[in-house]
Amino acid sequence: MSEKKLGEHIITVDNVSKTFTGGIQAVKNFSTKIRRSEVLVIMGPSGSGKSTLLRCLNGLEEPDSGTIIIDGIPLDDDKRHRLEIRKEVGMVFQQFNLFPHLTALENVNLAQIRVRKKSKKEATEMSMDMLTKVGIAEKAHCYPAQLSGGQQQRVAIARALAMMPKVMLFDEPTSALDPEMINEVLDVMKNLAREGMTMVVVTHEMGFAREVSDWVIFMDDGQIVETGTVEHFFKNPREERTKLFLSQIL
Amino acid sequence: MEVREKVKPKYSFFKNFILFQPPWRDIIQFLLLAGFFGWLIYLSSTRLEYKWQWYRIPKYVFQIKDGHLVAGRLIQGLLFTFKISGVSLIFTFIFGLGTALLRLSGSFTGRLLSRLYLELIRNTPLLVQIYLIYFVLGPIIGLDRYMSAVLALSLFEGAYSSEIFRAGIVSIHKGQWEAAYSLGLSGFDMYRDIILPQATRRILPPLTSQVITLIKDSALVSLVALSDLTLEAKILASDTFLTFEIWFTAAAIYLVVTVTLSTIVSLMEKRFQIRT
Numbered sequence: 001m002s003e004k005k006l007g008e009h010i011i012t013v014d015n016v017s018k019t020f021t022g023g024i025q026a027v028k029n030f031s032t033k034i035r036r037s038e039v040l041v042i043m044g045p046s047g048s049g050k051s052t053l054l055r056c057l058n059g060l061e062e063p064d065s066g067t068i069i070i071d072g073i074p075l076d077d078d079k080r081h082r083l084e085i086r087k088e089v090g091m092v093f094q095q096f097n098l099f100p101h102l103t104a105l106e107n108v109n110l111a112q113i114r115v116r117k118k119s120k121k122e123a124t125e126m127s128m129d130m131l132t133k134v135g136i137a138e139k140a141h142c143y144p145a146q147l148s149g150g151q152q153q154r155v156a157i158a159r160a161l162a163m164m165p166k167v168m169l170f171d172e173p174t175s176a177l178d179p180e181m182i183n184e185v186l187d188v189m190k191n192l193a194r195e196g197m198t199m200v201v202v203t204h205e206m207g208f209a210r211e212v213s214d215w216v217i218f219m220d221d222g223q224i225v226e227t228g229t230v231e232h233f234f235k236n237p238r239e240e241r242t243k244l245f246l247s248q249i250l
Numbered sequence: 251m252e253v254r255e256k257v258k259p260k261y262s263f264f265k266n267f268i269l270f271q272p273p274w275r276d277i278i279q280f281l282l283l284a285g286f287f288g289w290l291i292y293l294s295s296t297r298l299e300y301k302w303q304w305y306r307i308p309k310y311v312f313q314i315k316d317g318h319l320v321a322g323r324l325i326q327g328l329l330f331t332f333k334i335s336g337v338s339l340i341f342t343f344i345f346g347l348g349t350a351l352l353r354l355s356g357s358f359t360g361r362l363l364s365r366l367y368l369e370l371i372r373n374t375p376l377l378v379q380i381y382l383i384y385f386v387l388g389p390i391i392g393l394d395r396y397m398s399a400v401l402a403l404s405l406f407e408g409a410y411s412s413e414i415f416r417a418g419i420v421s422i423h424k425g426q427w428e429a430a431y432s433l434g435l436s437g438f439d440m441y442r443d444i445i446l447p448q449a450t451r452r453i454l455p456p457l458t459s460q461v462i463t464l465i466k467d468s469a470l471v472s473l474v475a476l477s478d479l480t481l482e483a484k485i486l487a488s489d490t491f492l493t494f495e496i497w498f499t500a501a502a503i504y505l506v507v508t509v510t511l512s513t514i515v516s517l518m519e520k521r522f523q524i525r526t
Contacts, residue, residue: 060428083434091432097425101447110443111433156429163433 007036010167010198011057016066017222018052026052027063028222036166037196041209041230044219045245050202053219054169057200058089071166087115090160094172096152098144104131104155105140108162116163123162130158134188150181154188161192168192170201204249206230218242300494307495310486311503324496327482328503334396334478335465338403342464345408350415351441364412371409377470379406384474399471407464414456418449451522458515462508469504479503 011034018027026049034040042050055061057068059075059082068075070085098107108127112118118126131137134154136147144152153173160168170189174182186208193199193212203209209216210230218226218233218241226233226242237243264270269278295302310322321329352364371379380402388398422445430440472481483500487493 058432060431086432087434089432091429093425093429095425097423097429099426099429099444099448101451111435114436114439114443115434159433 009033010036010071011200012067012069013053013057014067014069016053016056016063016068018049018056018061018063026222027056030066030223032217032224034198034200036198038215039193039197039199039201039213041213041216042200042202042219043204043209043216043245044225048219049222050219051171052222054171054200054202057167057169058091059085060091087163088166090163090165090168092153092156092160092168092170092173094175096144096149096156096176098152098156098159100144103141103143104136104147104158107144107155108159111159112162126162127158130162131155133161133191134158135184148181149177150184153177153181153185157185157188157192167198167200170199170203172202172204174203174205206234206250210234218245220245295494302495303492304495306490306492307499310496311499323482323486324479324499324503327477327479328507330476331465331468331478331480334399334403334471334476335468338400338407338468339461339464341400341404342407342411342460345404346411346415349408349412350419353412353416354419367405368409368412371405376402376406376467377473380470380474395474395476399474399476403464403468403471407460407467410463411457411460414453414460415449417456418453419445421452422448451519454515454519454522458512462511465508465511466504 011032013030013032016027016030017025019025028049030049030053032040042054044050052061056063057070057075071088073081073084073088075081075085098104099110102110105124105127108130109120109123112123112126113120116123128137128140131140134157136151136154136158139147139151139155144155147155157173173189174185177185182205186205189199189201189208190212201208201213213230215227215229216233217224218237218239220241226237226239233242233246237246268274294300308322310324312325313320313322349364349367352360353368355361380399383393383402383405384395384398387393387401388395393401426444426448427440430444435443468478469480472478472484475481479500483496487496490496
């Protein structure tokens with residue numbers, strides 16, 4: 001991790017707020033900046049707004065106010081900007097969200113063919129590379145239902161990677177997995193981090209955070225409570241809320 | 251924890267009697283039912299003093315002319331029923347899917363228009379619509395008898411099937427939309443590659459019902475003098491006075507067609523099941 005070079009800011013979040021219908025304010029005046037090749041881990045109790053924030057970053061949620069700029073492109077009402085950001089930002093979901101009627105390979109191929117306009121042959125080549133990378137090439141012709149949770153999540157990661165994204169977002173990628181499958185997914189993510197992928201990861205996996213994260217945001221009630229390196233959080237968290245939360249998950 | 255004692259079933263003569271256990275139970279039930287209906291038919295025909303002449307029916311189904319098997323009038327009618335149902339089916343799916351997509355679209359006008367169409371068509375009788383289109387709309391926009399009937403049928407069934415399509419589309423899990431969105435797929439690709447292939451498999455059973463309904467409803471086109479199975483039956487019945495035999499035969503032909511159809515679809519369902 002030490003030899004990794006951090007680049008210029010690739011994600012700028014400025015004063016973003018999001019209130020859901022019903023009046024629950026999920027994100028309150030949130031601002032942060034993320035550099036290229038940085039791995040940011042966001043933690044916080046459930047309902048703290050961390051997933052909502054992450055989903056705002058690729059337009060799955062619409063912020064009520066504030067600006068988000070990704071790699072120089074503002075996430076605004078312009079459809080071309082939104083499409084560009086959707087292409088450049090990969091997303092991995094808690095529930096994998098693989099397409100159940102397509103094989104693993106077809107899942108990874110689809111967007112390359114439709115969005116990147118590749119030929120099927122080119123796409124398959126890339127897909128097999130990505131499936132090999134996540135260690136699941138031998139399951140390329142299996143349907144999602146024939147795969148374990150950990151395997152499905154790795155296919156989902158390969159699917160996002162095949163689009164050659166500049167940023168990868170992970171929304172609690174291991175929360176829906178059986179304990180024995182968590183590591184196979186985390187290992188893939190760790191390798192990705194070491195290769196210099198810019199990653200924003202919502203997770204409670206402290207081991208992952210410790211090994212590869214550059215810094216951590218602790219969120220509660222839609223706001224940043226505390227930021228710092230993992231060591232800071234382990235050794236001397238400042239805020240009471242942080243201490244309480246860490247004592248519960250460690 | 252309190253453990254409830256198992257209750258021993260009481261010995262019952264009736265429950266243990268051989269004829270009250272499967273398969274005898276089912277066979278007896280079936281025979282009783284069949285006997286009951288047979289008795290009803292026998293009763294109605296004797297009361298009417300009806301003289302059954304089934305031997306006169308086969309030539310209206312199939313005939314042998316010069317050593318060749320030729321379709322009788324009822325089968326010719328059936329072929330027309332197939333034709334008009336088939337063409338209407340294509341338009342039914344177009345109207346149905348189009349309306350469902352419009353109702354789910356972001357366009358206010360689109361949603362209003364599709365809602366208007368749905369309520370207007372769903373809440374008036376098909377017969378009235380056939381007459382309106384044939385007698386009023388047809389002459390205005392120059393539709394012939396056949397096209398009027400196709401339009402009326404497909405507008406009517408399209409309205410119902412739009413609700414089936416819509417239900418299928420909204421039943422697809424939110425995560426599927428989000429995954430497709432995150433990959434940068436366009437709305438068209440999303441529907442074509444992700445949503446509709448999954449929705450279609452789910453709506454196959456109600457859609458089959460709708461197709462069967464369409465085939466049966468196509469009988470109404472006989473009212474604008476299109477010679478489908480029903481009109482042929484009507485003409486034959488009044489020509490030959492074989493009222494019972496003709497109508498029973500026509501009903502049986504409809505039944506064979508629709509039951510065959512639903513059997514094929516349920517086989518298809520098993521084959522295309524999504525592994526979940």
